[in-house]
Amino acid sequence: MGRPAHAWPLIVLLAATPAFAQSKRYPADAGDDDDDTHSNLWEAALHPDVGPYKELVRDARRLLEEGTEEAVRGAELKLTDAIHRVPSEPDAYALRGKIYLARRDWGPCADDLAAADDHGDPDADLDVRTRLRIDLATCEARVGRLAEAEAALLRAQSGQRLQSEVALRLGEVRIAMGKLDEAIDALTAPAAETPTGYQGAMLHWLLAEAYDRARRPGEAQAQVELALRYDRNLSTIEAPPYPWLGAGEREYLYGLAYALPPQDDLGAARPEYALLYFRRFVEIAPKSPWRRRADEHVKELTTTSLPLSVKRDGGSATLDLPTATATVRKQMPAMRACAAKVPLSGFTVTITKTGPRTPDTVRDRPIYRLPPAGTAVEVSLNVSETDKTSTDAAIACVQKLAEKLVLPAVKERDAYYRVSFLVVAP
Numbered sequence: 001m002g003r004p005a006h007a008w009p010l011i012v013l014l015a016a017t018p019a020f021a022q023s024k025r026y027p028a029d030a031g032d033d034d035d036d037t038h039s040n041l042w043e044a045a046l047h048p049d050v051g052p053y054k055e056l057v058r059d060a061r062r063l064l065e066e067g068t069e070e071a072v073r074g075a076e077l078k079l080t081d082a083i084h085r086v087p088s089e090p091d092a093y094a095l096r097g098k099i100y101l102a103r104r105d106w107g108p109c110a111d112d113l114a115a116a117d118d119h120g121d122p123d124a125d126l127d128v129r130t131r132l133r134i135d136l137a138t139c140e141a142r143v144g145r146l147a148e149a150e151a152a153l154l155r156a157q158s159g160q161r162l163q164s165e166v167a168l169r170l171g172e173v174r175i176a177m178g179k180l181d182e183a184i185d186a187l188t189a190p191a192a193e194t195p196t197g198y199q200g201a202m203l204h205w206l207l208a209e210a211y212d213r214a215r216r217p218g219e220a221q222a223q224v225e226l227a228l229r230y231d232r233n234l235s236t237i238e239a240p241p242y243p244w245l246g247a248g249e250r251e252y253l254y255g256l257a258y259a260l261p262p263q264d265d266l267g268a269a270r271p272e273y274a275l276l277y278f279r280r281f282v283e284i285a286p287k288s289p290w291r292r293r294a295d296e297h298v299k300e301l302t303t304t305s306l307p308l309s310v311k312r313d314g315g316s317a318t319l320d321l322p323t324a325t326a327t328v329r330k331q332m333p334a335m336r337a338c339a340a341k342v343p344l345s346g347f348t349v350t351i352t353k354t355g356p357r358t359p360d361t362v363r364d365r366p367i368y369r370l371p372p373a374g375t376a377v378e379v380s381l382n383v384s385e386t387d388k389t390s391t392d393a394a395i396a397c398v399q400k401l402a403e404k405l406v407l408p409a410v411k412e413r414d415a416y417y418r419v420s421f422l423v424v425a426p
Contacts, residue, residue: 049085056082057091064095072099090119094132101135104243109139110148117152130159134169141173141245149173168199171206176245178289180214201231202240208256209249213293224260248285251277251383255297269308272346272422273381275301280344280383306332307421315417317355317410324407328421331401336426338397341390343425348380349402350420355410368414375403380422398423 056078063075076099082092097112113136120129133156141149153170157163171187174180187207204227211220231237237253244250258274278297285291310325339347354373377399379391410416 053082053086053089053092056085057095060092060095064099075099088119090116090121093119097139098135101139106139106142110136110143110145113139114148117155126159127161130156130162130166134162134165137169137173138242141169141176142243146173146177150177164199164203168203168206171203171210172245175206175210175213180210183210184214197230198236198241201227201236204230205237205253205256209253212256213290215293220256221260224256228257228260246285246288248281248288251281251284252290252294255281255294259297259301270422271301271304271308272306272424275424276344276346276381276383283344283384302426305329306336306424310419310421313350313418313420315352315415317353317412317415317417319417319419320408321419324419327405327407331405332423333426335398335401335423338401339394339423339425341425342386342394344382344384345379345386345391345394345424346381347395347398347423348378348420349398349423350376350378350418351402351405351407352416352418353407353410354416355412355414358414370414370416371418373416375399375405377402377423 060075060078060082063071063078076096079092079096079099082089083096086092093112093116097109097116100106100109100112113132117129117132117136120132133152137149137152137156140146140152150170150173153166153173156166159166167186167189171183174183174186184207187203187210204223208220208223208227211217211223227236234254234257237250237257244253255274255277258270258277260269275298278294278301281288281294282291282298288294307325307328310321310328312319312321335349339345352371352373352375354370357370358368377395379395407419
């Protein structure tokens with residue numbers, strides 16, 4: 001079996017941590033060596049499987065510290081044997097559940113960590129139990145046990161540490177359950193603590209999603225802007241630590257991210273991309289409770305005057321961008337019609353315009369090399385698989401129309417400008 005990304009390093013870390021709980025049923029007696037010996041003999045007589053159980057768990061920890069796939073498989077076998085011998089003890093369940101978590105084997109992970117939580121010592125280290133309950137909820141949520149995941153996270157709130165992560169996971173689960181107001185309540189408190197890294201990005205993306213679905217667009221936009229300060233490349237949306245809950249959640253979040261109006265240095269909005277992602281969400285999750293909200297986004301974006309603005313990509317020549325944008329908008333309905341058969345694809349049109357050139361024979365002034373004038377069209381985004389024949393036909397159609405655009409001429413000598421804009425289906 002291949003190694004999942006980041007799986008075995010995680011297992012090495014968990015193997016080095018203290019056990020979830022020490023047995024409350026077979027405690028080591030305090031006292032001198034004679035008392036210890038007597039206690040161990042008495043324990044072995046009453047519970048003959050306890051000694052082998054402890055040895056198996058100890059050996060499994062040592063194998064997990066090695067971190068190789070073969071060692072992890074060996075540890076899993078030993079832990080399974082230990083559970084068979086003493087099914088009422090938590091440690092083997094907790095360790096095997098962590099193995100399943102690293103493999104993203106959600107069902108067995110949820111079952112094992114639930115058993116570890118059920119059999120754990122109520123007096124065990126609270127922070128250790130909090131970690132276990134967060135992991136338990138992570139696995140339960142991804143097999144659809146949302147109510148159980150919520151309950152585990154509520155139990156985890158009794159810990160002193162990891163509360164930002166507890167709140168983040170609780171908000172995520174409640175969004176999946178449709179409890180938007182309660183999700184916002186859970187996520188708002190840690191937002192005030194200014195979490196950093198991926199947790200900060202995820203928290204603000206989740207808040208943006210919750211506010212948007214609650215039809216509070218101003219607050220949703222504010223959260224998108226905050227999320228972009230942690231996650232300008234949208235890498236958290238593309239590759240979160242654990243899969244997003246619910247079909248199409250990745251696409252929905254991309255839609256929100258690209259619908260953001262220009263703000264500070266975060267870059268221009270790309271409503272064309274937002275439209276593609278919301279269309280894809282509707283296709284992936286037609287029965288989602290958020291289908292209607294996605295349809296509203298599609299309707300709004302479809303009627304938006306596109307492009308919002310032509311983008312300048314280089315050159316030293318003077319260019320009146322509002323005039324260029326107005327020229328492109330006039331031709332945009334026809335160009336968008338070209339893409340009608342590929343509604344989940346976006347095309348970038350790039351146009352280069354050059355001014356008069358200094359002849360090569362001139363020797364009393366520098367001669368600047370300019371890029372060739374012309375028009376190019378390429379696919380810039382596919383949110384789903386597309387038919388090549390239809391895509392090629394759309395490119396050719398857009399190309400023909402874009403070449404007819406009469407953009408402002410370059411009057412300066414040895415100067416040029418390059419502009420681009422997006423085209424998507426109506």
